[in-house]
Amino acid sequence: MSLVCVECPVRDRAACAVLEEDERNALARAGRMRDLKRNETLFAAGEPVSSCATLVSGALKVATMDAEGREQILALIHPAGFVGEFFRPFAEHDVIALSDSRLCVFAGPTMEQAIDAYPALARALLRRAQEDLHASRVLQALTGKASGKARVAALLLGFGQAASDSPCHPAAQFDLPLSRGEMANMLGLTIETVSRQITVLEREGAIARKGKRGIELVDPALLSEAAA
Numbered sequence: 001m002s003l004v005c006v007e008c009p010v011r012d013r014a015a016c017a018v019l020e021e022d023e024r025n026a027l028a029r030a031g032r033m034r035d036l037k038r039n040e041t042l043f044a045a046g047e048p049v050s051s052c053a054t055l056v057s058g059a060l061k062v063a064t065m066d067a068e069g070r071e072q073i074l075a076l077i078h079p080a081g082f083v084g085e086f087f088r089p090f091a092e093h094d095v096i097a098l099s100d101s102r103l104c105v106f107a108g109p110t111m112e113q114a115i116d117a118y119p120a121l122a123r124a125l126l127r128r129a130q131e132d133l134h135a136s137r138v139l140q141a142l143t144g145k146a147s148g149k150a151r152v153a154a155l156l157l158g159f160g161q162a163a164s165d166s167p168c169h170p171a172a173q174f175d176l177p178l179s180r181g182e183m184a185n186m187l188g189l190t191i192e193t194v195s196r197q198i199t200v201l202e203r204e205g206a207i208a209r210k211g212k213r214g215i216e217l218v219d220p221a222l223l224s225e226a227a228a
Helices: 021-030 108-117 119-144 148-162 180-187 191-203 220-227
Strands: 032-036 041-043 051-057 060-065 071-077 082-084 094-097 101-107 173-175 207-210 214-217
Touching (some): 021 101, 021 108, 071 119, 082 119, 108 119, 148 214
Antiparallel strands (some): 032 101, 051 082
């Protein structure tokens, strides 16, 4: 396995994990690493998308502007997520770094060749697309929850699940990929309500705040109950 792949923190979760070692090495040689600063744009709405990438670290948002010029976050991309020209929505929306991020980038033709050569990779990318679509639908459904507390709890639980290496349990600790304002925008709440409900969840013992953006899931079951 190439040095880049050995050191990759998502090597066991990304779509390329299905490849044999020599296949992954060949793919790695055709790619390059790209770093994005917070708020830097990876893909801009309306511009041609001629590459694709796996998110290695950090977080991205897929966003658009409504008629009043307000940003709407449509989806979040977490580490091991895949973005690029094979998925039409990315040509129609902005993809922006929520935090300093690193991506493993491939030219579109290179990935097309890899998909043709490795059927397992094509299946893995299809599964990834289905999972991302489900995650986006879950995010959009949060605004339908009755209370602000349920919306905030469900979003925090979703962040914990996205940050976890396990499909069964959320991560014990993670950094919030969104600011309070972005969370409020996504949930249809005010910034004050988001902050207040985070405080309530902390007082109840479901979570603990760690620094500016860190969250510890003290009692995931309690958080899940609050999100119901």
